Amino acid sequence: MVSVTTAEYTTAEIQYGLTSGxxxxxxxxxxYQYTHEFSLPGLDSGEVYYYRLVLTDRSxxxxxxxxxxxxxxxxxxxxxxxxH
Numbered sequence: 782m783v784s785v786t787t788a789e790y791t792t793a794e795i796q797y798g799l800t801s802g803x804x805x806x807x808x809x810x811x812x813y814q815y816t817h818e819f820s821l822p823g824l825d826s827g828e829v830y831y832y833r834l835v836l837t838d839r840s841x842x843x844x845x846x847x848x849x850x851x852x853x854x855x856x857x858x859x860x861x862x863x864x865h
Contacts, residue, residue: 782818782819782820782821783795783818783819783821783832783834783851784816784817784818784819785816785817785834785836785846786815786816787815787816787817787836788815789815789838789839790813790814790815790838790839791813791814791815791817791836791837791838791844792809792810792811792812792813792836792837793809793810793817793819793834793835793836793837794807794808794809794810794834794835795807795808795819795821795832795833795834795835796832796833796834796835797821797830797831797832797833798830798831798832799828799829799830799831800831801831801848802831802848803831804831804832804833808821813839817834821851821853824851824853825853826852826853826854827852827853828852828853829850829851829852830850830851830852830853831848831849831850832848832849832850832851833845833846833847833848833849834846
């Protein structure tokens with residue numbers, strides 16, 4: 782999960798990919814609000830993803846955040862064992 786909080790109402794887009802400076806994937810939150818959260822399903826654990834956020838305020842001023850990285854954790858499903 783990636784989240785961002787801004788000082789004014791904005792829309793937000795997360796752009797991400799596997800190579801620094803290249804963002805072939807994206808998600809958009811087009812509601813004007815202070816906080817945006819992005820859940821990125823389907824990312825491969827063990828990979829490093831590069832991302833940036835694109836924030837647009839109501840006056841159409843666009844801000845790009847500096848590139849950052851995230852590394853998804855391995856998710857393991859363990860069924861519950863019930864003994865009677």
